Amino acid sequence: MLGALPILLLALLYLFLxxxxxxxxxxxxxxxxxxxxxxxxxxxxxxxDQLTGQLLFWAxxxxxxxxxxxxxGIATLSALLIGLVLGVLPPVRATFGPLVTAIxxxxxxxxxxxxxVALGLGETAKVALIVIGIAPVMVRDIAAYxxxxxxxxxxKAQTLGASSWQIMIRVALxxxxxxxxxxxxxxxxxxxxxxxxxEAIASDVGLGYRIFLVRRYLSMDVIIPxxxxxxxxxxxxxxxxxxxxxxxxxxxxxxxx
Amino acid sequence: xxxxxxxxxxxxxYGDKIVLEKVxxxxxxxxxxxxxxxxxxxxxxxxxxxxxxEVPTRGTILLDGAPLTPECGPxxxxxxxxxSVFPHLSALRNTLFGLECxxxxxxxxxxxxxxxxxxxxxxxxxxxxxxGDAMHLYPAQMSGGMQQRLAIAQALVKRPRIxxxxxxFGALDPGIRADMHALITRLWRDYSLTxxxxxxxxxxxxxxxxxxxxxxxxxxxxxxxxxFGATAVYDLHLRSxxxxxxxEDPAAAAAIDQxxxxxxxxx
Numbered sequence: 001m002l003g004a005l006p007i008l009l010l011a012l013l014y015l016f017l018x019x020x021x022x023x024x025x026x027x028x029x030x031x032x033x034x035x036x037x038x039x040x041x042x043x044x045x046x047x048x049d050q051l052t053g054q055l056l057f058w059a060x061x062x063x064x065x066x067x068x069x070x071x072x073g074i075a076t077l078s079a080l081l082i083g084l085v086l087g088v089l090p091p092v093r094a095t096f097g098p099l100v101t102a103i104x105x106x107x108x109x110x111x112x113x114x115x116x117v118a119l120g121l122g123e124t125a126k127v128a129l130i131v132i133g134i135a136p137v138m139v140r141d142i143a144a145y146x147x148x149x150x151x152x153x154x155x156k157a158q159t160l161g162a163s164s165w166q167i168m169i170r171v172a173l174x175x176x177x178x179x180x181x182x183x184x185x186x187x188x189x190x191x192x193x194x195x196x197x198x199e200a201i202a203s204d205v206g207l208g209y210r211i212f213l214v215r216r217y218l219s220m221d222v223i224i225p226x227x228x229x230x231x232x233x234x235x236x237x238x239x240x241x242x243x244x245x246x247x248x249x250x251x252x253x254x255x256x257x
Numbered sequence: 258x259x260x261x262x263x264x265x266x267x268x269x270x271y272g273d274k275i276v277l278e279k280v281x282x283x284x285x286x287x288x289x290x291x292x293x294x295x296x297x298x299x300x301x302x303x304x305x306x307x308x309x310x311e312v313p314t315r316g317t318i319l320l321d322g323a324p325l326t327p328e329c330g331p332x333x334x335x336x337x338x339x340x341s342v343f344p345h346l347s348a349l350r351n352t353l354f355g356l357e358c359x360x361x362x363x364x365x366x367x368x369x370x371x372x373x374x375x376x377x378x379x380x381x382x383x384x385x386x387x388x389g390d391a392m393h394l395y396p397a398q399m400s401g402g403m404q405q406r407l408a409i410a411q412a413l414v415k416r417p418r419i420x421x422x423x424x425x426f427g428a429l430d431p432g433i434r435a436d437m438h439a440l441i442t443r444l445w446r447d448y449s450l451t452x453x454x455x456x457x458x459x460x461x462x463x464x465x466x467x468x469x470x471x472x473x474x475x476x477x478x479x480x481x482x483x484x485f486g487a488t489a490v491y492d493l494h495l496r497s498x499x500x501x502x503x504x505e506d507p508a509a510a511a512a513i514d515q516x517x518x519x520x521x522x523x524x
Contacts, residue, residue: 150340155310156408157343158329160355160415166365170354174345251345251395 032221040221044210056210060226064207065233067123068195071130075191076184078131079138080176086139087146088164088172097143104136109197116202126198133194134187138180145179146172178252181245185238192234260319261286261451262307262419267316268486269302276302278486280316282470284419289445289452291466293459298472298487300455304423307453308333320418331355334412338424341408342396348407349392352379355415379414385447386410386440402433406440413448422454426461438465469493 018031032040044057052059086093086100112129119125149172157167199208207230214222246253260283269277276299284290292300305311307318309329318325320332335341342351356375357365367375383392386406396404405425412420422441426434442465445452456462462469471491478484 152337152340153343155308155329156335156337156341156411157354157358159308159331159333159335159417160358160411161331162354162358162365163362166358166362170358170365171343175343249345251397 029218029220032224036221037225040219041225044222056205059205060207060210061229061233063205064195064199067126067198067206068130068191070123070127071195072134072184072187072191074127075131075135075138075187076180078135079142079183080173080180083139083142083180084146084168084172084176086143087149087176088168090147093143093147100136100139100143103132104140108133108194112198112201121202126195126203129198130191130194134190137190138183138187141183142176142180146176149175178245178249181241181249185241188234188237188241192230196230260284261321262453263319263322264307265317265319267306267313267318269299269306269311270314270486274483275486277306277313277472278488280488282489284451284453286451287449289450289465289467290454291462291469292453292455292472293457293462293469294472294487298474300472301423303472304421304453304455307419308335308421331359331415332418333421334415334417334419335421335423336405336408336412336425338427342404342411344396347393347395348383348388348399348410349376349379351396351407352382352410352414355411359415379410382410382414383407385413385444400433401429402437405429405437409441409444413444413450416448419451419453422452422456424456425454427457434461441465463495467494467496469495 014031015033018028018033021028021031022033041057044060045055048054049056049059082096082100086097108129111132112125115125115128115132119128153171154167157171162170195206196208196211199206200212203209207226211223211226262282262284264280264282267277267280268275280303292303294300302311306313307325309325309327312327329335343354346354353367353375354365356378357367360371360375361367380389380392383389386409388403388406388410391399391403394403396407399407408425425441426437429437438461441452444450454462454465469491470489470493472487473490474485474487475490476485
């Protein structure tokens with residue numbers, strides 16, 4: 001509850017500044033009032049686009065969430081598989097660890113032209129940018145976490161008759177899962193950055209595309225609600241991941257019963 | 258009695274550092290061997306070699322007369338000072354783990370009747386170590402003593418030929434430690450276990466063990482201290498399995514304690 005206070009104060013500050021500008025110039029576009037934003041957004045919310053017949057706001061949201069979901073999903077899955085194998089099997093880590101590190105240090109945005117050239121301007125390149133942007137960090141995190149499981153635990157599992165495969169699926173995998181959800185939470189921010197970048201450069205639908213499109217008309221009445229919407233979506237995803245982790249892996253959160 | 262575990266001329270070296278030299282040991286079935294010695298005298302190396310976690314540089318180890326495979330297997334159970342239970346499994350499922358690995362090679366999970374049978378066996382073992390009421394707790398919800406009880410149950414459910422304890426009670430406070438001593442003595446009797454325990458606590462070594470081994474270096478080269486390894490310098494057979502252990506006079510135990518501390522000369 002207390003955490004809502006600063007946010008409320010910022011909103012009030014914005015309203016105060018916007019009102020002040022509008023008092024000086026009723027046509028001001030830089031700091032729109034809520035009424036202006038509602039009018040600007042109404043067209044995107046309720047009126048079908050003349051060209052495509054879609055409700056643009058919802059089409060943008062759907063397209064962006066689909067790209068984000070695919071990118072995040074592929075990155076998470078590969079982080080789990082590659083991270084687990086790298087973490088459990090030292091020879092594999094010695095062979096492929098440097099490659100993962102090398103990919104991780106390349107700024108993903110620098111790869112975007114290559115992706116567009118190689119994969120075209122469609123969905124694949126955008127999803128690929130998200131995956132390349134966040135997967136290496138997640139892989140390294142999971143691999144390091146699994147490699148640092150106490151040696152005693154692995155030995156103990158062996159003395160209980162577990163094979164390497166059984167150790168992988170019953171000891172390493174379940175313990176990597178809460179860490180994976182944590183890595184997803186941390187990757188959400190970068191994933192949004194790469195999504196918006198890809199959409200800003202080449203797209204015809206999506207939250208990032210819309211923001212960069214209406215920027216040409218100084219349409220702050222659309223940009224600000226879009227940014228707020230993106231923030232809300234990101235917060236909801238974060239909360240969902242925390243909830244999921246507590247629900248599925250109570251042992252990792254020191255929960256009682 | 259015949260020897261269950263035999264070490265023949267075992268050497269352990271790391272690079273040019275010799276940790277153990279010429280260790281010859283015969284451990285009889287049903288004995289409770291305590292291993293003491295100063296830090297760095299190779300107590301844990303000896304345990305790791307017996308466990309199969311490390312291969313001796315020289316020498317052979319025989320279990321039941323057959324050479325030991327140089328990997329950890331279900332014939333040797335182990336309890337470490339810490340980290341020997343799985344934090345993501347409840348007590349019952351921690352204990353179930355060994356049974357599941359054996360019976361379900363691919364999934365390491367049991368279902369239906371096989372699972373119920375295994376759960377009954379695991380629950381019985383948890384009862385035996387006094388965790389009957391804590392079967393559904395996760396290790397993070399347990400005290401240190403309870404976690405060690407769980408680690409013992411987990412190992413014993415596999416019926417190992419030999420149980421190795423690496424300073425199992427070192428991290429526990431004295432009251433809990435006394436409870437654990439009573440527990441391990443009872444389990445050792447009830448399940449006819451053979452136990453090898455490494456400990457820093459000389460008193461513990463003498464009250465629990467039927468035999469106490471003190472590891473230390475026999476020779477010392479001041480210019481190259483790492484070139485001489487440790488071996489069993491004292492090998493004391495205290496009592497046979499049938500002797501009473503509990504009614505030992507604490508004063509006498511303290512006297513032995515002091516005597517040996519002087520003789521061995523190290524903590």
